[in-house]
Amino acid sequence: MDSTLRRNIVISAVNLRKGGTLTVLRDCLQYLSSRSDLHVIALVHKRELCDYPGIDYIEIPWSIEGWFKRLKCEYITMYRISRQIAPVDLWFSLHDTTPRVKAKRQAVYCHTPFPFMKSRLRDWQMDYKIALFSLFTRFAYKWNVHNNRYLVVQQSWMREAMSRLLHFDISRIIVAPPAFRGMDIPETTSSECPVFLYPATADVHKDFETLLEAARLLEGRIGKNRFHVTVTVKGDENKYAQWLHRCWSDVDSIEFRGLLPRDELAKAYGEASCLVFTSRAETWGLPISEFLPTGKPMILADLPYAHNTAAGASQVAFFPVTDSERLSEMMLEIIEGKTRSFNPVPTPEFKTPYAAGWDELFDLLLK
DSSP states (O other), X not given: OOGGGSEEEXXXXXXXXXXXXXXHHHHHHHHHTTOTTEEEXXXXXXXXXXXXXTEEEEEOGGXXXXXXXXXXXXXXXHHHHHHHHOSOSEEEESSSOOOOOOOSOEEEEOOOOGGGSOOOHHXXXXXXXXHHHHHHHHHHTTTTXXXXXXXEESSHHHHHXXXXXXXXXXXGEEEOOOOOOOOOOOOOOOOXXXXXXXXXXXXXXXXXXXXXXXXXXXXXXXXXXXXXEEESOOSOSSHHHHHHHHHHTTOXXXXXXXXXXXXXXXXXXXXXXXXXXXXXXXXXXXXXXXXXXXXXXXXXXXSHHHHHHTTTOSSEEEEOTTOHHHHHHHHHHHHHTOOTTOBOOOOOOOOSSBOSSHHHHHHHHTO
């Protein structure tokens, strides 16, 4: 197609370099690379992280060198780029903030749930950057936000929360659940005692201590060798991990296994009797989606993200976040085979605007 007839789309994602946010960027650009009707320019940290045919790239590696440079990039550099590219039909920021640009329409993808997490003293002691980030993003979300035609979030709860926080019209917040690759989880014969698995990175908001203390309480109540808890923390990753290992490594039922490659994680899902997910802040909670097809029980923090992600699961118990005593009681139900607290999670009816994939999302953004 003649390039003069194609609409110009800019995807700005200079801060996305790892984890789930990088996966979103890759999925987005992979889809756009198939659209011959669009001229796509991607602003990224490094092209090698997300290189797809048919995309023009502008690398801005220096934007991660502190918040001053990030702000300069968002409000000076991107404005200059937008004027050079003009006309820009859509500027879609994939990293939470709304840059100052010249475009016919703007949209922003809101990833982080930290503005809605209550920080604790321990957060500041273990990783002050996360605590600061939870404060900063509350303000960063607000800058220029009303320049956007749409906001994009992954779950319904976040649509409602963002609308309240930003005083943004809820009818212009699109829910677009992420796509994820299913895992080939092997069927494994049950072990001699139930295995509780919590796969997550060693970040303070993941709240491993609630599960570890529940294991201590449970071991004191029913004795050793009655159950097994596996966490994907090794104990030397950071200050928080060191504290966890120092405080709970004496509990015989706990295994500090460290992060697992995808194939080993699939095997761990197969061996687990129950998934435990205690995180205090998530946009989605990918392990819940990965484990759900097994049909095995899950014990999840009683927070909106977990209810949304677990929709359709057959055996779920929700415990009050950070309540180790109640968590230990639910674990005991699994051990004794009396799952009184476990119930199916209904699948909600999705309200519009809703996008089931990138094609539907860009149809909405380009209207």
